[in-house]
Amino acid sequence: MASPEQLRQLGETDKGKDPASIRRTYLQLPATLPGRVKSLAKEIMQGSDTRYDAVQAVKTYLAAHAEYTLDTRMPPRGTDFVDDFLFVTRQGYCNHFSTAMIVLLRAEGIPARWVKGFGSGVADPEIPGQYIISQGDAHSWVEVYFPGAGWMPFEATPGFTMAQGVGEDAAALAGQQAGEVTPPMTNGGVAYAGAWLIARARALAAEPWLAAALVAAALLGAAATVRMRRLRPALRIRLLLAWPRSSFPDRERLLGAAAPVWAALARRYGPRPPGMTLREYAASPALAAGVDGADIARFAADWERLLYGPDRPLRADSLDFLRRALRLAQRLQTL
Structure with missing residues (x-):
């Protein structure tokens, strides 16, 4: 650089x-x-x-x-x-x-x-x-x-x-100044519960029954956390789809609900290279050749229209965007 x-x-x-x-x-x-x-x-x-x-x-x-x-x-x-x-x-x-x-x-x-x-x-x-x-x-x-x-x-x-x-x-x-240390429980504290329990179980290895119980609890907690993390994006989109007609969510809420789709795509197909736009990323061979290629391309185009368009997009356009995001979220969480 x-x-x-x-x-x-x-x-x-x-x-x-x-x-x-x-x-x-x-x-x-x-x-x-x-x-x-x-x-x-x-x-x-x-x-x-x-x-x-x-x-x-x-x-x-x-x-x-x-x-x-x-x-x-x-x-x-x-x-x-x-x-x-x-x-x-x-x-x-x-x-x-x-x-x-x-x-x-x-x-x-x-x-x-x-x-x-x-x-x-x-x-x-x-x-x-x-x-x-x-x-x-x-x-x-x-x-x-x-x-x-x-x-x-x-x-x-x-x-x-x-x-x-x-x-x-x-x-x-x-996103922090050099030398600044983020407290371990500042972001996503639940995500650390399983790791913490495992650490305590190791420290109490001299107590076999207690250690076994803690390990079992850690495994169950970690599994539940993973499951909730995978379901949360789809659940949030479903809630927006059920939003009252009189006050449909604005652009910021729509984009916020659909943002995890990009993270899921990165996990599945690899992160977007520096300098590549979202639309270029959606059109890259790895994504475009998949079974969801058409939905991903349309999702990227709709994302740009929402990002740079009116603050209050048409309800019909918003519903199409959310349904497409929901399909992708559900599909990616099963891959």
């Missing part, structure tokens, strides 16, 4: 050096984007000599003018998501910061794209060198295109960092 010095040495931002395919796809902005967002982008980056400096200027601005919180609301109907974040609430989580950064960069002609993945999780208490990653480790960040270097990842959210600094590998993203 390129270092900050190497990226600066690429010189001033030259839009002509960006390939046409990159400009065509990664400079797109809504036709309805408010003018004050474009004006703000120009103001933030007007003193930047290089593309790298422009990116850093946006990061600095967001850190100074917006607060990280998970307690958010959907913007009022007809309101631009980024405009509402930058000028009204000034509060949000990784999706807000990364989306705002991309829009600001694109407004100044800098190709950028949105990436969603997972942090490093926490160390497995039983298997050295392995980590447990849960939905709580989900995170989004930004990749910026540099002519001569390609796509470079940048952290947009204050309080988060990437594992190797600024020239980091996107796959090594870590």
